[in-house]
Amino acid sequence: xxxxxxxxxxxxxxxxxxxxVPNIIVNSCALCYIPTVDSVxxxxxxESGITAEAxxxxxxxxxxxxxxxxxxxxxxxxRADKALIEKGVIHSKYLYTIRQGEMAYDNVRQCLEPVRxxxxxxxxxxxxxxxxxxxxxxxxxxxYENRPIExxxxxxxxxxxxxxxxxxxxxxxxxxxxxxxxxxxxxKDHQARCNYETIQKLAIAINSGRGGKARQKLSEIIRFDxxxxxxxxxxxxxxxxxxxxxxxxxxxxxLKNFGLKM
Numbered sequence: 441x442x443x444x445x446x447x448x449x450x451x452x453x454x455x456x457x458x459x460x461v462p463n464i465i466v467n468s469c470a471l472c473y474i475p476t477v478d479s480v481x482x483x484x485x486x487e488s489g490i491t492a493e494a495x496x497x498x499x500x501x502x503x504x505x506x507x508x509x510x511x512x513x514x515x516x517x518x519r520a521d522k523a524l525i526e527k528g529v530i531h532s533k534y535l536y537t538i539r540q541g542e543m544a545y546d547n548v549r550q551c552l553e554p555v556r557x558x559x560x561x562x563x564x565x566x567x568x569x570x571x572x573x574x575x576x577x578x579x580x581x582x583x584y585e586n587r588p589i590e591x592x593x594x595x596x597x598x599x600x601x602x603x604x605x606x607x608x609x610x611x612x613x614x615x616x617x618x619x620x621x622x623x624x625x626x627x628k629d630h631q632a633r634c635n636y637e638t639i640q641k642l643a644i645a646i647n648s649g650r651g652g653k654a655r656q657k658l659s660e661i662i663r664f665d666x667x668x669x670x671x672x673x674x675x676x677x678x679x680x681x682x683x684x685x686x687x688x689x690x691x692x693x694x695l696k697n698f699g700l701k702m
Contacts, residue, residue, distance in 0.1 A: 536561055537558055537559070540631070542554065543555075543698060558614075630668055639661065665690060668687065669683050
């Protein structure tokens with residue numbers, strides 16, 4: 441009941457500038473800490489730096505704005521990017537959150553591991569990894585002059601600057617919405633009830649054949665995750681496209697990374 445009351449109290453949030461954008465259907469891109477930073481030499485022609493002369497490779501020394509990086513996934517956000525979201529340059533509807541403890545692939549360490557804190561990322565476009573803010577027809581970023589810090593740091597011919605940056609001073613949901621009374625309390629409650637540390641322990645029990653009570657407990661967590669999303673939309677008036685940012689992606693999507701099939 442307490443949660444329902446809080447949800448009803450935050451119905452005004454649909455008028456909050458950085459929490460509202462026109463309807464647009466997008467899907468989250470694949471799990472990753474940072475955009476894939478493979479060299480553009482994987483591609484042919486101008487994008488790879490291969491010249492027409494004898495097929496020799498020409499070393500890259502500056503960005504050619506070929507769009508290859510943008511097509512491999514959107515960036516993660518850092519505190520330096522906070523104003524981009526608060527001022528509406530990048531709308532919260534375009535974001536999704538990899539929650540603390542969620543399994544995600546670290547492109548630098550080359551392994552799947554639980555993340556240490558929230559990672560807020562840009563969604564992909566449609567079913568692809570292509571950043572939602574990349575204009576494929578014009579082959580350009582729609583906010584290039586205001587692009588996030590990871591995009592500015594990324595040099596496909598030398599990824600050291602991005603590797604040094606990517607795990608530092610990450611932007612978290614708390615940085616953006618902790619001052620919004622009611623909403624942040626709901627998000628904290630969801631994080632506590634659906635925390636991945638507990639889920640990981642339950643997954644270990646289930647995968648080891650001790651799944652009776654563990655499976656029941658996990659089902660309760662999944663049901664809560666589903667119902668809280670429904671409530672903030674039906675009672676709070678929040679746009680469904682914001683749910684992956686506010687609560688992370690649905691557990692039904694992320695549990696596979698714990699070796700579970702639901």
